[in-house]
Each structure stands twice: as structure tokens, then as C-alpha cells.
Amino acid sequence: MSNSYQPYRTNHRRKKRNAGRLGLAGALTGAVGIAAVATVIVVVRPGGDPGGEAARPTLAGQGSAAPVKSSVPAPETGPPVGFTTPEGYGYSLAAVKAGTDGRPLGATEPPPSGTTYAYADYVLANSQRRPVLLDYPVDLFMPKAQVPASAQERCMPQAGIPDDMCTLPNHSEITARVDGSKPPIDENGTMMIPAGASYVVRIASDLPVNDDVSAGDLQLYVWNARYTSDRKGIGLAFP
Secondary structure, rough: OOHHHHHHHHHHHHHHOOOOOOOHHHHHHHHHHHHHHHHHHHHHOOOOOOOOOOOOOOOEEEEOOOOOOOOEEOOOOOHHHOEOOOOEEEEEEEEEEEEEEEEEEEOOOOOOOOOOEEEEEEEEEEOOOEEOOOOOOHHHEEEEEEEEEHHHHHOOOOOOOOOOOOOOOEEEEEEEOOOOOOOOEOOOOEEOOOOOOOOEEEEEEEOOOOOOOOOHHHHEEEEOOOOOOOOOEEEHHHH
């Protein structure tokens, strides 16, 4: 009788050993899976919530927040205009000058013969006693008739701005600090303007315009809904 039960006990022990191995393998697989998920989370969400302020794009074209070493005296400007965003950020904006240049923001691809790039300078100031988001609310407009045929489809009109004016793709860059203002600061991955600081910003078209465009043809407008509740463009007058 005892011999008839020996195979059962052997098979039982073998099944228990196999079950133990499977359990250990499952535990290791689960641990690797958890580690993989954790790794994915770290890769997908570096430094915080991608939907926060750090992920907010600039509104009037691409902008640069590269360190600015130079400081200049306050330039002559047109009348400053104040703006407040829904988040409570306060800005003062004032136009300085406009013009054309083959390289308005340094080295770039030379424009085709008979064309150039349009640009304008303005002062961007934090009108509050606390840091505010570094943003570029101003857009550069030019007569559509002065845009080459190859770029006509890229020149977009906006509500509340004269129908014969349009804006091309552009980018903005801080070119100088005003009266020794502190440079932009990084707050947890979000660039901010220190309290009371002001900068000279240059906005330049990424696509060329006809080279007979004059400074008087170019205009600066703020039209984004975060700055104008009625969605109509607000012009900045040059001095």
C-alpha cells in the first residue's frame, strides 16, 4: 500500500516545486512590469504636469528667452498700453520702431532678391510687484499687397484689424534689458519676468516681404483673446 502512494507523493512534491517556481517567476515579472510602468511615467512626465504653465506656448509667434546681458536706457516709445490676463498677470506694452532688414535677428537665411524681412521693436514691461509669465503678446502686421505671391497664403488677417493688413509667421526675442532690469527668471521650468522689469523685444517675420516696404507700412497689434476680451486688435502707436 505504501508503494502505491509513493508516486503520488513524488508528483505532489514536484507540482509544489513547479508551482513555487512559477510563483517566483510571476513575482519577478510583476516587479519588472511595475518598474517599466514607473519608467514610462518618468519619461512622459519630466518635471511635472505637461498641462501646466510651463507647457503654455507663446501667443504671438515663437519667442526666445535666451539670457540677455546688455542693458540700455529706456528708449523713446509711443503711448504705453496696459493689459491684464485672466490669470492676473499685468503687462505694459509700448512700440519703439519698425523697419526692414536682411538679418533682423542676426544670422538667418538671406531673403530672395527683391525681398527683405520686416521687424519691429517694442518695450515689454511687468507692471506688477510680483513676477509674471514671460509672454510675447504683440504681433507684426504689414500690407498684404507687400507680401510676395509665394507667401500670400501664409499672411493671415485678424478681426478688428484693417482688412488690407495681415501677419506672417514670425518670432520674437528679447534684445536688451531696460535701465538695468533683472533678466527673466526660471520658476520650476516656467520663464517669468521679475517684478518691475522691462525689456526691448524685437519681433521679425520668418517669411520675406517686398523690399520696398516702408517703416510706415508696418504696424503692431495685440489681438489674442487672453489680452483683448472683445477679440479685436489693439494697436500700439509708434513715437
